[in-house]
Amino acid sequence: MDREGVAFTCPRRRAETLHPSGTLARMSIVVQKYGGTSVADAGRIRAVAARAVETHKSGKDVVVVVSAMGAYTDDLIVLAAEVTENSHPREMDMLLTSGERISMALVAMAIEDHGIGSMSLTGSQAGILTTEDHGHAEIIGIRGDRVREGLSAGMIVIVAGFQGFSPETRDVTTLGRGGSDATAVALAATLGAEVCEIYTDVDGVFTADPRLVPNATKLDEISFEEMLELAAAGARVLMPRSVEFGRRYKIPIHVRSSFHGGAGTWVKEETMEEAIIRGVAHDASEAKVTVHGVPDQPSLAAQLFEPLAQAGISVDMIVQNVSLKGVTDISFTVPRTDLEMAEKVARTAAEDIGAAGVDVDHNIAKVSLVGAGMKDELGIASKMFRILADHDVNIEMISTSPIRISCVVRGDDVGAAVQGLHDGFSLGDEENGNNG
Numbered sequence: 001m002d003r004e005g006v007a008f009t010c011p012r013r014r015a016e017t018l019h020p021s022g023t024l025a026r027m028s029i030v031v032q033k034y035g036g037t038s039v040a041d042a043g044r045i046r047a048v049a050a051r052a053v054e055t056h057k058s059g060k061d062v063v064v065v066v067s068a069m070g071a072y073t074d075d076l077i078v079l080a081a082e083v084t085e086n087s088h089p090r091e092m093d094m095l096l097t098s099g100e101r102i103s104m105a106l107v108a109m110a111i112e113d114h115g116i117g118s119m120s121l122t123g124s125q126a127g128i129l130t131t132e133d134h135g136h137a138e139i140i141g142i143r144g145d146r147v148r149e150g151l152s153a154g155m156i157v158i159v160a161g162f163q164g165f166s167p168e169t170r171d172v173t174t175l176g177r178g179g180s181d182a183t184a185v186a187l188a189a190t191l192g193a194e195v196c197e198i199y200t201d202v203d204g205v206f207t208a209d210p211r212l213v214p215n216a217t218k219l220d221e222i223s224f225e226e227m228l229e230l231a232a233a234g235a236r237v238l239m240p241r242s243v244e245f246g247r248r249y250k251i252p253i254h255v256r257s258s259f260h261g262g263a264g265t266w267v268k269e270e271t272m273e274e275a276i277i278r279g280v281a282h283d284a285s286e287a288k289v290t291v292h293g294v295p296d297q298p299s300l301a302a303q304l305f306e307p308l309a310q311a312g313i314s315v316d317m318i319v320q321n322v323s324l325k326g327v328t329d330i331s332f333t334v335p336r337t338d339l340e341m342a343e344k345v346a347r348t349a350a351e352d353i354g355a356a357g358v359d360v361d362h363n364i365a366k367v368s369l370v371g372a373g374m375k376d377e378l379g380i381a382s383k384m385f386r387i388l389a390d391h392d393v394n395i396e397m398i399s400t401s402p403i404r405i406s407c408v409v410r411g412d413d414v415g416a417a418v419q420g421l422h423d424g425f426s427l428g429d430e431e432n433g434n435n436g
């Protein structure tokens, strides 16, 4: 993300092409991304093709980014775990990229059946350049010439999401779970698209996960800033990196249902109204590590967290207790998928610094309140803590940003915590509009 010089060498470009009328017209480009549920079977794939064709016929250049069908990526991960207990990052990426390859070819076939030229491209063929980090590579630039050539030839171009190619290692990479969102918005930035449409299995971005909170309200719009906080706090409807691309390159993102044509949620720079609380997010994908009896001396935190960073583990929340008799406890959260490695690294570091021991806790969840207006409002944190207390939810860790407050709670309490906060801040369908 920081290598702006390499990335997106052709921002805001618009394809000049011959319109079907025979006149030279400037076509605007639309990038449409379809998630797993939206391409889950043959019927859904034909529906995606029909929508892309309709958009093409309305006079737009269309680039479609697809995810793997249904839960195919999960199935491949399970299959690999049945074959081997060891980690094989390069081969894992070779395996997982096959999922998007299946859907891209099928979507292209279904589009051609409408009599419109189509071409599917792997991430590597589309020139999506990434870092070499298997499993969580970052897009550092997009060549995109084959995409542009396809568009100039009047085709609908299909690009496999979630994957790229490292120019350093010449290997195929994947971008991390949900990475097709990042592919789509980065492509939209490179091509100068007017919008990046994210088609998914819900009607847009809601005030909370609608699968957990039945009365969650669909938002008409949300700022990049708020969406970034919600996504980073676990609202998986958009991958955080896709929102970062949108914000940096000013690409409006329209999150909408692939099941009907209704308007969804616009993620953009400014919103008409600034809400005190825009939504509640939850994340049950992390685990907690506690290092006990850490001598309370300068540099010990550095000696604990440096090896974790070197091992590529991203630490989220950190709490250090008040020191008692010269020793303290330090707790931190990590993605559960990194827990085994984090525990190993923490045990070695704990021994080196003379700490008493290490505990891990799988059963935690994080709940977060997000809203741009909270920075000017007093008492939001105390109200949040009171609501959690009233629902018998114990708070184990707290972290804040200017527009977010997050609490770690017991995993079993997450439903009550999210619903309680959603009701307590009046975010539900009936009352929405006067929250805070």
Ligand code: ADP
Residues within 6 Å of the ligand: 034, 035, 036, 037, 038, 067, 178, 199, 200, 201, 202, 204, 205, 206, 207, 208, 209, 210, 211, 234, 235, 236, 237, 238, 279
């Ligand atoms: P896709 O396969 O289309 O990328 P995802 O499963 O990645 O779909 O993301 C969509 C899911 O995100 C929804 O089904 C919903 O359960 C979840 N979600 C979590 N928080 C929110 C939210 N605030 N608004 C909408 N959806 C959310």
Ligand code: ASP
Residues within 6 Å of the ligand: 035, 036, 067, 068, 073, 074, 099, 161, 162, 176, 177, 178, 179, 180, 181
């Ligand atoms: N198929 C990948 C995943 O399941 C990428 C995506 O869907 O965005 O994470």
Ligand code: MG
Residues within 6 Å of the ligand: 035, 178, 181, 236, 237, 238, 239
């Ligand atoms: Mg997704």
